[in-house]
Amino acid sequence: MDFEHVGIILNDRSYMREVARVPTEFCYEDLKMATNNFQSDKLGSGGSGSVFKGIMKDGTLVAVKRIERAEYGKRQFEAEIIAIASVQHVHLVRLRGYCSPLSKTGGAFFIVYDLFINGSLDNWIFPKTDGPIGRFLSWKLRYKVAFDVARALDYLHHDCCPPRIHLDVKPENILLAENLEAVLSDFGFSTLTKEDENEVHTKTIRGTTGYIAPEWFLGNLISDKCDIYSYGKVLLDLFFGERYVCLDGDGNDICIKGGNSGQELRTFHDYLWDKLKQKSVIDLIDKRLLMEDGKVNENEANSLVHAALRCLEENPKKRPGDMREVLQILEAGKSNGIGAIIRNEKVSKGTPYGKGSLIIIVHEAYNIVGKYSTKKLYAQFSFRMEWRETKHVKKDRNPKWDEEFLFLLEEAPVNDELSVQVISARTIMCLLNGDEYLGRVFIKLSDVVEKKRTNEVYILSYDSKETNAKIHIELKWVRD
Numbered sequence: 424m425d426f427e428h429v430g431i432i433l434n435d436r437s438y439m440r441e442v443a444r445v446p447t448e449f450c451y452e453d454l455k456m457a458t459n460n461f462q463s464d465k466l467g468s469g470g471s472g473s474v475f476k477g478i479m480k481d482g483t484l485v486a487v488k489r490i491e492r493a494e495y496g497k498r499q500f501e502a503e504i505i506a507i508a509s510v511q512h513v514h515l516v517r518l519r520g521y522c523s524p525l526s527k528t529g530g531a532f533f534i535v536y537d538l539f540i541n542g543s544l545d546n547w548i549f550p551k552t553d554g555p556i557g558r559f560l561s562w563k564l565r566y567k568v569a570f571d572v573a574r575a576l577d578y579l580h581h582d583c584c585p586p587r588i589h590l591d592v593k594p595e596n597i598l599l600a601e602n603l604e605a606v607l608s609d610f611g612f613s614t615l616t617k618e619d620e621n622e623v624h625t626k627t628i629r630g631t632t633g634y635i636a637p638e639w640f641l642g643n644l645i646s647d648k649c650d651i652y653s654y655g656k657v658l659l660d661l662f663f664g665e666r667y668v669c670l671d672g673d674g675n676d677i678c679i680k681g682g683n684s685g686q687e688l689r690t691f692h693d694y695l696w697d698k699l700k701q702k703s704v705i706d707l708i709d710k711r712l713l714m715e716d717g718k719v720n721e722n723e724a725n726s727l728v729h730a731a732l733r734c735l736e737e738n739p740k741k742r743p744g745d746m747r748e749v750l751q752i753l754e755a756g757k758s759n760g761i762g763a764i765i766r767n768e769k770v771s772k773g774t775p776y777g778k779g780s781l782i783i784i785v786h787e788a789y790n791i792v793g794k795y796s797t798k799k800l801y802a803q804f805s806f807r808m809e810w811r812e813t814k815h816v817k818k819d820r821n822p823k824w825d826e827e828f829l830f831l832l833e834e835a836p837v838n839d840e841l842s843v844q845v846i847s848a849r850t851i852m853c854l855l856n857g858d859e860y861l862g863r864v865f866i867k868l869s870d871v872v873e874k875k876r877t878n879e880v881y882i883l884s885y886d887s888k889e890t891n892a893k894i895h896i897e898l899k900w901v902r903d
Contacts (some may be wrong), residue, residue, distance in 0.1 A: 427714065431436050437509070444517055446505065446508040446519065446520045446521055447519060447520030447521075447535075448520060448523075449520050449521065449522045449533070449535055450520065450522070451522050451524040451533070452668045453479070453480065454477065454487055454522055454533055454535070455486065455527035455740075456480075457477035457478055457479050457480075457485065458477045458487055459474070461473075461487075461489065463476050463477065463478075464476055466478035466486060466542075467543070467595060472488055472489045472490040472491045473488070473489055473491075474486050474487065474488045474489075474782040475487045475488075475489070476538060476860075477535075477538075484538040484540070485519060485536065485537065485538050486535070486537070486538045486539075487533055487534070487535050487537055488533065488534040488535075488536075489531055489532075489533055490531060490532045490533070490534065491531055491646055493649065497499050497523050500523055500532050501521070501523060502520075504518070504521045504534070507610070510578075510579070510583055510587065510610070511900075512574075512575060512578045512582075513604075514572065514574050514575035514578075514604070514606055514607060515575050515578065515579070515606065515607050515608075515610060516536050516537060516598060516599070516606050516608040516609075516610075517536060517537045517541075517609065518534070518535075518536050519536050519537060519556045520535045520692060521533060521534050521535065522535070522701040528646065529815045536608070536787065539598040539599060539600060540601070541598070541599040541600065541601065541603065542598070542599065543594060543595050543596070543597060543598055543599070543603065543659075543743055543813045544560075544568065544594040544595075544597040544598075544599060544657075545593075545595050545660075546558055547559065547560040547599065548560055548565070548594065548660060548661060548664050549594070549660075549664065549665060549666065550707075552666070559772055560603070561712070561713065562712050562719045562720065562723070562724075564603055564721075565661040565662075566605075566661075566720075566727065566753075566756075566757075567604070567605070567724050568599075568605040568661060569657075569661060569727060569730075569753055570595055570606055570656055570750070570753060571604055571605035572592070572605050572608075572654065572657065572781060573654065573749050573750050573753065574746075574747050574750070574818070575605075575606075575607040575610075576589065576592070576607070576647075576650055576651075576654060576746045576833055577651075577745070577746035577747055577750065579877075580647045580746060580840055581745065581746075581747075581805075581821070581844070581863060582844075582860050582863060583860070584803075584846055584859075584860050586647070586805075587610060588645065588646070588647055588649065588650055589607070589609070589610045589650050589653075590645065590650065590841055591609055591648060591653075592607070592634060592650055592654050592656075592657060593634045593653065593656075593657065593676050594657060596608050596609045597657070605606065608831065612659075620893060633656060633666070634652075634653040634656045635649075635653070636648065636652035636653065636739070637737050638709055638739055646739065646743050646869070647745065648739035649739075650746075651734050651742050651743060651745075651746065651749070652734055652735060652738055652739075652742065653744075653745070654734055654749070655730070655731045655732070655733070655734025655735040656731075656734075657734055658727055658728075658730055658731035659728070659731045659735075660696045660735065661727065662707075662708055662709065662724070662727055662728060663708070663709055663710060664708075664709030664710075664711060664712070665709075669896045682719050691820060692732060692735065695707075695728060695732055696729075696732060699725060699728055699729055699732070700717055704724055704725055704728045705719065705721050705724050705725075708724060720756070721752075722756045722757075723756040723757065724756075725756065726752055726753055726756025726757075727753065727756065729752055730743075730749050730752040730753055733749075733752065733890040734749065737759065744838070744840050745840070745842070745867055748840075748842075751891070755825075755837060756832075762773050768878060778831075778834060778835070778902075778903050779832060779835060779900060779901050779902035779903050780827070780829060780830065780831055780832070780899075780900075780901045780903070781806075781829070781830040781832055781840070781868070781898070781899070781900055782827060782830075782898070782900075782901065783804065783806075783827070783829075783830070783896070783897040783898060784825070784826070784827045784828075784896070784897040784898070784899075784901075785804070785813050785824045785825075785826050785828075785843075785894070785895075785896060786823070786824065786825055786895040786896070786897060787820050787821060787823040787824065787825070787894075788800075788802065788821065788845050788883075788892065788893065788894040788895070789821050789880075789892065789893045790820060790821070790890075790891045790892045790893065791819070791820055791821070791845055791861055791862075792892070793847045793859050793861055794818065794863075798817065798818055798848070799816065799817065799847065799848040800815065800816055800817075800818055800819065800822045800845065800846070800847050800848070800861075801813050801814065801815045801816070801824075801845075801846055801848065802824060802843060802844070802845050802846070802894065803843075803844050804828075804842060804843040804844070805842045805843075805891075806830060806836075806839065806841050806842075806843060807828075807836075807839060808829070812822035812829050812846075815848055824844075830880060835872050835900070835902070836868040836869075836871075836872060836873050836900075837868070837869045838869070839864040839867075839868045840865050840866065840867055840868065841865070841879070841898075842863065842864075842865055842866075843863065843864050843865075843866065843894060843896060844860060844861075844862065844863035844864075844883075845861045845862050845863075845892065845894060846859065846860055846885060847859045847861060859884070860885075861883070861892065862883025862885050862890050862892045862894075863883060863884055863885070864881040864882065864883050864884065864894065866881065866896065866898070866899070868900075871898040871899065871900045872900050875900055875901075876897075876898065876900070877897070877898045878897045878898075879895075879896065879897075880893050880894070880895045880896075880897075881893060881896060
């Protein structure tokens with residue numbers, strides 16, 4: 424046998440697995456040895472299992488998550504792992520691999536990912552009496568963490584195909600890299616385990632459970648607005664430097680005394696809104712930040728609190744439309760645009776325009792280039808949590824669709840945004856079925872309501888950066 428030829432074949436396979444983003448399947452015995460039979464440093468635990476520090480044979484540091492009582496079969500688990508492995512972003516933790524030896528572990532699965540020696544965000548912002556001493560995150564770094572996590576969620580919600588909801592955004596799941604950049608972990612794993620519904624309904628909403636959105640707490644349908652709510656909670660954690668509790672055990676707002684008489688009961692949210700409008704939010708910030716050599720940027724502080732309160736609206740419809748809108752609020756703080764974002768009452772969606780029909784015509788795209796070989800291209804768009812897509816057309820640098828879509832609305836979309844993305848349908852080595860996202864644009868619909876019709880070519884962006892690709896979209900608003 425030509426051993427040199429065999430080596431080339433193995434290297435080619437490894438390369439193609441990397442290209443196809445197929446995760447490594449680890450041997451159970453190797454993980455057992457790396458974690459000292461799962462008795463080494465325990466990094467954390469939750470409803471789905473525990474996370475252990477591991478040292479592989481080559482000295483690589485990893486985090487090994489043991490998922491107990493998994494209710495998915497091995498094939499379903501591995502299919503989900505492949506899907507998660509295809510999700511790659513600078514602010515999302517990289518999945519190294521998995522292990523699913525059901526016969527040896529009595530039903531447990533294992534997920535292996537990079538270990539971050541700086542640990543999680545909670546160790547850097549919450550005062551500790553028994554934890555590492557000297558860890559403290561400056562205001563500049565806290566504001567950057569807010570951006571990093573927002574970008575990660577924006578990617579999960581819109582740039583993944585299909586989109587994903589995290590459902591467990593909290594400081595413990597925000598890791599800090601060597602340069603203290605924030606990296607979001609545990610995304611997608613909520614789909615691997617089926618949590619007891621009674622737990623969600625009956626747990627007291629304090630501590631980490633305080634990050635659950637009210638609608639989920641009440642048993643309603645979940646959406647990306649649940650992540651937006653949890654993110655708002657994290658923003659106030661960054662601001663106060665301690666766990667902010669706004670709901671009691673029954674999911675109701677905690678009220679405090681205040682107002683002109685000093686005895687008027689108000690929710691803490693109302694209290695913060697007043698502080699924001701009075702431009703005195705800085706009085707409530709983590710006092711340790713005020714002792715820094717560098718002062719806290721007051722515009723950034725106001726923007727962060729404003730974004731947090733918008734995200735924490737009890738009614739999901741009143742929260743930001745998506746994480747892109749949150750990023751705009753945070754950007755306003757950096758550019759001294761805080762005056763433009765202080766909350767005003769929004770115009771009612773149904774006034775003065777009333778109900779009508781929104782017509783979306785996807786004509787064609789230009790300069791579409793993909794990284795992988797593909798035979799089909801299509802456009803996909805979302806509006807008010809509803810997803811539609813065009814027919815699949817043959818691969819072309821300038822694909823044409825000329826398809827029309829109709830939405831019958833009870834209220835005009837004056838505060839809505841249309842998200843459009845171009846996607847290639849692909850299959851790599853039959854190992855990973857998935858679609859490649861090529862570019863995306865957000866279109867504010869207030870213009871079409873005012874003008875009745877728009878017919879424009881929009882620049883597509885990839886990972887928040889503009890590309891040479893464009894898409895031709897025609898929009899019409901016909902009032903009943």
